[in-house]
Amino acid sequence: MFLRQVGTSLVVDAPAKLNLFLRIVRRREDGYHDIDTVMTAINLHDTLEFHPTHDAGIHLSVELAVSPETGVAAGTIPLGSENLVIRAAELLRKTAGISTGAQIRLIKRIPSAAGMGGGSSDAAATLLGLNALWGIELDRQRLQGLAAQLGSDVAFFLGGSATARCTGRGEILEPLKLPAILHFVVARPAAGLSTPLVYRHCQPDTQGFSPEGLIAALAQGRVTHAAQCLHNGLQAPAESLSDAIRRVRETFDRLPVLGHQLSGSGTAYFGVCHTRGQALRIAGQLRSAGYPWVFVTRSCM
Numbered sequence: 001m002f003l004r005q006v007g008t009s010l011v012v013d014a015p016a017k018l019n020l021f022l023r024i025v026r027r028r029e030d031g032y033h034d035i036d037t038v039m040t041a042i043n044l045h046d047t048l049e050f051h052p053t054h055d056a057g058i059h060l061s062v063e064l065a066v067s068p069e070t071g072v073a074a075g076t077i078p079l080g081s082e083n084l085v086i087r088a089a090e091l092l093r094k095t096a097g098i099s100t101g102a103q104i105r106l107i108k109r110i111p112s113a114a115g116m117g118g119g120s121s122d123a124a125a126t127l128l129g130l131n132a133l134w135g136i137e138l139d140r141q142r143l144q145g146l147a148a149q150l151g152s153d154v155a156f157f158l159g160g161s162a163t164a165r166c167t168g169r170g171e172i173l174e175p176l177k178l179p180a181i182l183h184f185v186v187a188r189p190a191a192g193l194s195t196p197l198v199y200r201h202c203q204p205d206t207q208g209f210s211p212e213g214l215i216a217a218l219a220q221g222r223v224t225h226a227a228q229c230l231h232n233g234l235q236a237p238a239e240s241l242s243d244a245i246r247r248v249r250e251t252f253d254r255l256p257v258l259g260h261q262l263s264g265s266g267t268a269y270f271g272v273c274h275t276r277g278q279a280l281r282i283a284g285q286l287r288s289a290g291y292p293w294v295f296v297t298r299s300c301m
C-alpha cells in the first residue's frame, strides 16, 4: 500500500485479499477466534483520496466504480460512523489529540460482505493517508496498534507484505515470499454474508489442518500443489448459512480449476487457474451461469 501525492491531496490504492488457508484454532473468551490464515493481496483495489479541509469534519463520499468487466461492486456501503474509514479517521484523530478535518473520496471496486477485506483495506489506507495528510507521523508500529483495534484484517493490509501468514485474531503477521504469480477467477453470488454470523457457526479445527504444506509449495513456486493445499474452516458454516455458497462450490467442482474455495467468511469464491487465459475462459462460463460479479485477478508481488 503506497501513498501518491496529487496536488495538495494524497491517494492510496487499497487492495482486496483472498484467504488461501484459514484454520479456526480456538474460540476465545473475548468472543473472537484464534485463527491461522494465509492471505494474499490481489490486483483489485479501492482508491481513496484524502483532501485537506478548513473545517473539523470528516466528510466521506463513496462512488461505486462501474467496470465493463464486472459491473458495479456488489453490496451496500455505510456512510456513517459504522464505516471503517470514518472509524479509522476518528481513532487516528483521538490518538493524536487533534481536531483537523478531511474530505475523503472512496472509489469502491471491492464488493462488500465478500470476505475480500475491502472495508479493512480501506481502513488501513485511511490510517496511512491521514497520518501523512495531517502530519502526525505515527510510526508503523503505532499504526499497527490502531489497525488491530479497528479489525482483525486491518494489520495485514497495513503490513506491507502482499502475502502473509496471520495468526492470533489475524493481526499477528509473518510475511511470506510468493515467487510465482497465482491466477484467480473470483465469483461473488448476489447475496453477501455477515462475518460475525459465520464465525458464530464455526467449529474449531480438531483435525490438525496446517498451512505448512501450502507455504512450502508457494515458496517453491509449485502452484498446482499449492492449489491442492487450500483450506478454509469457515466454508462449512458459510455453506450451512447460504445455499448460494453451496451452489457456487458445486459450480466450481465442475470447472477445470487447480483448486477452489471460499475467501474468508464469504461470499466471494475463487478458483486457482493455470494461466490468466484459463481464468478468463472460466470467467466467461461463470457469467453465462448467471453470477452477477465475476473477476479475473492475480496475486500481487
Ligand code: C5P
Binding pocket: 031, 032, 033, 034, 035, 150, 151, 152, 153, 168, 169, 170, 195, 196, 197, 199
Ligand atoms: O475483527 P473484525 O471486526 O473484522 O471481526 C468481525 C467479527 O468477526 C468479530 O466481531 C467476530 O465476531 C468475528 N471474528 C472472530 N474471530 C476472528 C475475526 C473475526 O470471531 N479472528
